[in-house]
Amino acid sequence: MDDRQQIVKQVEDWRAAGKGVALATVVTTWGSSPRPVGSKLAVAEGGAFVGSVSGGCIEGAVVQEALDAIRDGKPRLLDFGVTNEQAWEVGLACGGKVQVYVERVE
Amino acid sequence: MKLDFARAALAAAAAGRSAAIATNLRSGLQTLVEGSDRTGDLALDQACLAAIEAAVRDDRSTTIDTAEGPVFIEVFNPSLRCLVVGAVHIAQPLAQMAALAGYAVTIIDPRSAFASEARFPGVSLSTEWPDDAFAVLRPDRRTAIVTLTHDPKIDDPALTAALRSDAFYIGALGSKKTHAARCRRLAEAGFGERDLARIHGPVGLDIGALSPAEIAVSILAQITATLRADRVKARAAA
Numbered sequence: 533m534d535d536r537q538q539i540v541k542q543v544e545d546w547r548a549a550g551k552g553v554a555l556a557t558v559v560t561t562w563g564s565s566p567r568p569v570g571s572k573l574a575v576a577e578g579g580a581f582v583g584s585v586s587g588g589c590i591e592g593a594v595v596q597e598a599l600d601a602i603r604d605g606k607p608r609l610l611d612f613g614v615t616n617e618q619a620w621e622v623g624l625a626c627g628g629k630v631q632v633y634v635e636r637v638e
Numbered sequence: 639m640k641l642d643f644a645r646a647a648l649a650a651a652a653a654g655r656s657a658a659i660a661t662n663l664r665s666g667l668q669t670l671v672e673g674s675d676r677t678g679d680l681a682l683d684q685a686c687l688a689a690i691e692a693a694v695r696d697d698r699s700t701t702i703d704t705a706e707g708p709v710f711i712e713v714f715n716p717s718l719r720c721l722v723v724g725a726v727h728i729a730q731p732l733a734q735m736a737a738l739a740g741y742a743v744t745i746i747d748p749r750s751a752f753a754s755e756a757r758f759p760g761v762s763l764s765t766e767w768p769d770d771a772f773a774v775l776r777p778d779r780r781t782a783i784v785t786l787t788h789d790p791k792i793d794d795p796a797l798t799a800a801l802r803s804d805a806f807y808i809g810a811l812g813s814k815k816t817h818a819a820r821c822r823r824l825a826e827a828g829f830g831e832r833d834l835a836r837i838h839g840p841v842g843l844d845i846g847a848l849s850p851a852e853i854a855v856s857i858l859a860q861i862t863a864t865l866r867a868d869r870v871k872a873r874a875a876a
Contacts, residue, residue, distance in 0.1 A: 569698070
């Protein structure tokens with residue numbers, strides 16, 4: 533089973549248990565990004581998560597946005613990079629940039 | 639994302655077909671594309687459909703710009719496969735490691751004492767002769783083939799079938815001497831130098847591997863290096 537199959541399986545299990553779930557996906561990368569386009573992070577109500585969208589640098593911020601998306605149902609397109617205003621909090625140490633799309637699983 | 643779309647796309651890939659999900663990153667509208675079938679609320683014009691076709695062909699998910707905003711195309715292609723001929727000791731860690739790396743693994747060995755469920759719990763096994771097994775499994779350009787028996791009776795028909803396929807990687811266990819003798823036999827059977835150059839033999843990267851697990855690491859590393867050769871090349875050129 534590849535990473536994506538495992539993540540979708542986990543999403544199904546969470547949904548079957550009645551939990552709200554959001555999916556974050558790397559949709560664009562520039563420079564040296566740790567995870568390729570298509571990499572996924574699934575987040576369940578309560579904050580449990582599987583998968584990754586970086587080497588661990590931005591997961592905290594993405595999980596927060598995912599929890600908000602579960603609540604309000606609105607998709608989000610997030611930019612992360614060294615030039616980001618939040619660089620001190622969630623910048624990518626590698627100097628790359630990534631765009632992450634966060635959506636509630638319906 | 640609609641869970642139904644993800645399920646349908648993964649099912650298509652598991653059945654050997656390709657699918658894609660297109661998502662407008664501004665509106666969140668989404669459409670599942672499978673062959674000529676389209677399901678969903680995101681309208682796709684000719685340019686979008688052409689981009690989806692190209693993404694599927696290159697096996698590369700990507701984001702494209704459209705008048706209605708960026709559209710993410712996520713590709714679902716059939717799994718990479720690893721066919722291992724020879725249910726020997728090295729095949730045990732190799733099957734586990736290749737599965738972790740995302741390969742659908744099948745072990746082929748006509749000696750049923752070797753290819754047993756007890757020795758390979760949960761792994762797909764075939765006790766057919768390799769040429770018969772390959773006729774059913776039909777290795778393609780997303781398949782890696784490794785022969786581990788170093789018994790010409792079993793390895794040679796496997797390599798013959800492998801060389802007639804589009805497999806992206808072919809590796810054969812055996813010393814330099816064993817490999818030279820093997821290449822002579824295959825040459826006599828009609829294969830040319832370019833065919834024989836496709837076989838990685840002795841198999842694996844030279845990392846001084848000694849134990850079966852270490853040898854499995856060296857083999858999986860070589861398969862990875864072959865699969866990702868264009869990334870290595872792009873970096874060398876930069």
